[in-house]
Amino acid sequence: MTKPSLTLYLAAPRGFCAGVDRAIKIVELALEKWGAPVYVRHEIVHNRYVVDALREQGAVFVEELDEVPDDRPVIFSAHGVPKAVPAEAARRNMVYVDATCPLVSKVHIEAERHHENGLQMVMIGHAGHPETLGTMGQLPEGEVLLVETVEDVATLDVRDPDRLAFITQTTLSVDDTAGIVAALQARFPAIVGPHKEDICYATTNRQGAVKAIAPHCDALLVVGAPNSSNSRRLVEVATAAGCRYSQLVQRAAEIDWRALDGIASVGITAGASAPEILIDEVVDAFRDRYDVTVETVETAVERVEFKIPRALRVPA
Structure with missing residues (x-):
């Protein structure tokens, strides 16, 4: 036929992408260096095939640090983690490796810089996504406000409309994000944007x-x-x-x-x-x-x- x-x-x-490639190599090299098991907080990247392959090599995937024994290395996923996570690992004298994508780390640094300059942050991202949680967790509670849609911009309750900056999750729709940015700039003309696009x-x-x-x-x-x-x-x-x-x-x-x-x-x-x-x-x-x-x-x-x-x- x-x-x-x-x-x-x-x-x-x-x-x-380069960030994913790096994160996977980090887990593989950690297994070579320290032997199994090596713990990974959250899926190293969001792909079941990749995660299952690393699990077969001896990686153990957990959601929280308290699931990791003190005497085994732990890797933080490519999505990034709240600042409290490496602080707790250091307090416990754990060996840890941060596999956060450097382009996500760039957003973390931006957020901290704006915070130091007295600006409240608005983050464009998806609620509950590990990257969003990690980025918002770089600053104290209440210093980062999350918006997911253009409609969310209208209901934002900010501390000072003249002292704002915005950042974005790195994996958003370019076109959808442009609409949200336009809404933010229309409502808050003084809002400060990133020096370089946050979407990777x-x-x-x-x-x-x-x-x-x-x-x-x-x-x-x-x-x-x-x-x-x-x-x-x-x-x-x-x-x-x-x-x-x-x-x-x-x-x-x-x-x-x-x-x-x-x-x-x-x-x-x-x-x-x-x-x-x-x-x-x-x-x-x-x-x-x-x-x-x-x-x-x-x-x-x-x-x-x-x-x-x-x-x-x-x-x-």
């Missing part, structure tokens, strides 16, 4: 690639985890860019083939914490069912690399 023809548009960049290069680039391919696709699949903010934003961006069907899948087994019946073109991308092996798995699943032509659409080239912490660059 002849397979139907299908064009696959592969977005580039896609998948791992990887999030911006992946959204840009999706915008480039979405109008040409009957459907678009994002390989990523449901708790991955940047992956979920890619689904939203695809829909907003004119793709009539977009779906988030963790693995090829989750593809809804009935929803793809009769299509001629599919876009494929991946969130910043999804490894290339999972994208290959999805492409192979399409090859099993279709006569596939693959076209890569590259909208940016990424050469960013982040250094591994010094503790893991020296012999044990």
